[in-house]
């Protein structure tokens with residue numbers, strides 16, 4: 001996926017002027033947090049599970065080389081293949097080759113953020129392959145030629161009317177006056193259409209939420225069942241995933257699964273959690289004849305042993321963005337790359353380079369909600385601050401922005417002014433634990449919300465837009 | 477190039493982690509963790525006496541839109557399957573997993589019901605399978621591929637009926653893994669945890685049932701103990 005992270009400010013401005021997006025985000029910012037809160041309240045062990053989840057990931061990362069070797073060995077022992085890719089380019093090359101070897105004309109895909117990261121679809125299409133996204137949200141985005149705006153709810157930013165228009169535009173073989181006014185109409189149309197693709201694809205590509213060293217299994221978690229049809233009906237199943245997804249045992253995966261759905265959608269458990277191990281066995285009745293796992297690094301291993309290592313615990317649940325006031329204001333596209341929200345602000349600079357993604361670690365109010373909900377306790381605000389310091393030290397900041405930080409420091413020492421400047425109010429300041437005395441030492445927080453740092457269209461400041469958003473009033 | 481990538485990635489990882497660990501101790505820790513596959517935090521909710529476990533399973537499965545019925549006599553299953561189909565105005569045809577338990581049922585008592593064993597095809601509207609385990613914690617079914625169970629049966633048909641003997645009902649996922657390990661056939665190609673019928677909320681965050689997998693999940697709890 002091509003990044004526009006460098007244009008975060010312009011992207012954010014455009015986003016805040018989009019009424020459809022505003023409407024979607026208004027629903028989103030209460031819906032997801034409420035469902036998560038209910039699921040967490042129903043499980044008294046949730047905090048203990050978070051500690052356990054963090055411990056599993058820390059242990060695995062400290063022994064990552066060893067667990068990856070065991071994983072590889074166990075995939076092979078069951079007849080599967082493991083391919084290592086240092087870069088996006090290597091990953092694409094491997095998958096292209098596997099598709100050619102499989103004689104593929106059509107490839108179905110389950111939702112995979114790593115495949116967005118490497119820009120897989122474009123590469124396959126350039127070779128003449130038909131690539132079909134089968135997750136409903138991803139399918140909609142594919143026909144719109146758009147990127148996902150959220151890692152688990154990719155088409156969050158769209159209205160059903162927009163989707164209906166796209167279906168009419170693309171599904172020209174269907175009666176033009178058919179009813180498409182309800183989400184159910186759209187779902188039925190997509191299901192029927194995609195069923196045909198599942199049945200005819202030669203290769204099915206999925207991502208993985210976890211890899212299990214003990215058994216050499218890859219794990220996908222879905223609600224729609226599209227990933228399962230993708231990987232069961234095609235002759236070749238390719239899993240594109242990244243190295244930090246490995247965990248030691250099925251028990252460890254079970255612990256993380258207790259955290260994942262509750263954190264992501266507020267479900268007790270997702271509808272389908274599937275463990276895939278090798279190709280079909282000799283006496284199996286169905287399943288793929290070939291099983292390939294592509295392990296992507298793409299900058300992750302370089303984070304090990306650094307203060308950024310903690311970001312590698314991420315299980316991509318989306319809770320941090322679901323609870324982020326900045327994401328709530330601007331949506332996912334503004335971030336300009338695959339991973340939006342707080343986790344994007346931390347990993348995008350690592351994967352894209354700080355020069356490209358330098359604005360993202362600034363896209364924070366440092367309210368601390370992301371860290372307070374992260375199932376594996378990643379200290380997201382701290383890591384964003386580290387990037388900012390790196391960037392500042394490297395003198396990457398344009399002079400105006402460095403000057404802007406000075407303005408921020410002045411404002412930040414005066415809580416009244418700070419409130420006005422950020423529009424966040426005491427509630428959020430209280431949540432951040434920022435007492436007047438300690439506030440002084442909060443390094444570099446919130447500068448991006450200062451007016452000077454955030455040029456707004458038509459004479460409006462970011463705060464004014466932000467406030468309008470928060471009160472649900474849209475000024476066009 | 478492939479070898480370069482592998483050694484490159486593993487090399488970077490090693491340089492980062494090796495300074496922080498004792499190599500022999502690290503290898504021993506990894507081997508031990510894999511061999512013991514110890515359980516981590518287990519929710520109290522799932523540690524219940526059997527009767528309450530059945531109640532929890534039923535409640536959790538229903539909460540996600542599955543329907544649950546109790547069966548005391550396996551010979552009743554063909555009737556229940558046939559009645560289920562006619563209640564939903566479905567053709568009297570069912571694709572059944574070639575599981576010994578399902579093959580042993582007296583299908584001839586419902587001669588109008590068309591029964592075929594094997595994997596699902598695109599035209600099958602209804603399937604019947606068993607499950608390796610039922611997990612009360614979240615009302616989850618654990619299915620494993622093999623000569624007696626085809627993965628397609630749980631995804632292609634619109635209606636999925638599952639016969640779950642109560643002897644296979646457990647509290648947690650971890651107990652499910654132990655049941656699978658106890659079969660001694662190794663890790664199957666596919667293990668599916670199924671919790672309710674398929675769903676999506678991808679359009680306007682509106683929850684909808686019946687995405688790509690089944691739109692109905694019906695669980696027959698067979699009292700075999």
Ligand code: SF4
Nearest residue numbers: 314315317318320374
């Ligand atoms: S950083 Fe934490 S909250 Fe955010 S996606 Fe990753 S695991 Fe979830």
